[in-house]
Amino acid sequence: LAKTTQPISMDSYEGQEVNITCSHNNIATNDYITWYQQFPSQGPRFIIQGYKTKVTNEVASLFIPADRKSSTLSLPRVSLSDTAVYYCLVLGNQGGKLIFGQGTELSVKP
Amino acid sequence: DTEVTQTPKHLVMGMTNKKSLKCEQHMGHRAMYWYKQKAKKPPELMFVYSYEKLSINESVPSRFSPECPNSSLLNLHLHALQPEDSALYLCASSQVGPKGEETQYFGPGTRLLVL
Numbered sequence: 591l592a593k594t595t596q597p598i599s600m601d602s603y604e605g606q607e608v609n610i611t612c613s614h615n616n617i618a619t620n621d622y623i624t625w626y627q628q629f630p631s632q633g634p635r636f637i638i639q640g641y642k643t644k645v646t647n648e649v650a651s652l653f654i655p656a657d658r659k660s661s662t663l664s665l666p667r668v669s670l671s672d673t674a675v676y677y678c679l680v681l682g683n684q685g686g687k688l689i690f691g692q693g694t695e696l697s698v699k700p
Numbered sequence: 701d702t703e704v705t706q707t708p709k710h711l712v713m714g715m716t717n718k719k720s721l722k723c724e725q726h727m728g729h730r731a732m733y734w735y736k737q738k739a740k741k742p743p744e745l746m747f748v749y750s751y752e753k754l755s756i757n758e759s760v761p762s763r764f765s766p767e768c769p770n771s772s773l774l775n776l777h778l779h780a781l782q783p784e785d786s787a788l789y790l791c792a793s794s795q796v797g798p799k800g801e802e803t804q805y806f807g808p809g810t811r812l813l814v815l
Contacts, residue, residue, distance in 0.1 A: 633704075688733075
């Protein structure tokens with residue numbers, strides 16, 4: 591199972607772009623990279639998932655370099671409501687065994 | 701629709717009580733999961749059900765007993781719990797996409813307090 595490493599915490603201000611980088615050096619060929627957002631006392635919410643290059647949806651972008659050993663979640667123009675913990679996970683055909691790392695606690699200030 | 705529902709939202713129980721947590725999804729997902737999350741910690745996998753059969757038990761104590769009555773429902777039966785079992789219990793279900801990518805969707809959780 592690929593282990594992920596993320597910064598423990600990050601601070602930002604409203605309106606800024608936030609980039610959270612995750613390293614996953616032993617990612618397997620069939621692993622996908624998935625990011626979740628979690629607010630206190632709520633379940634993790636799926637944000638975005640990708641395999642390589644760039645993926646974009648209505649809330650975020652995910653950048654994955656060619657070697658796939660890292661990925662960067664980009665949140666454009668954050669607001670106070672984006673204050674949360676963000677988890678990066680890699681998951682392949684492993685029977686659903688999601689292993690969460692410590693996540694990144696993002697604090698957005700006014 | 702990617703909704704997983706969990707009941708109850710909150711539960712307080714004594715160490716001699718028997719209670720159950722319920723989880724439901726109507727997305728046709730064939731895999732369902734229970735996670736436990738302590739405060740300020742990441743979720744920890746407890747059980748995985750695949751096609752209504754238990755496929756992974758992460759060495760969870762027997763006072764936690766999972767049950768999958770059908771493909772849409774997942775229960776977690778609780779008996780003789782300890783105060784250290786107080787946590788947020790999360791249910792999830794997953795689908796496999798056309799390229800083999802798996803995505804798990806989580807419910808809102810049940811906040812359990814054991815007195």
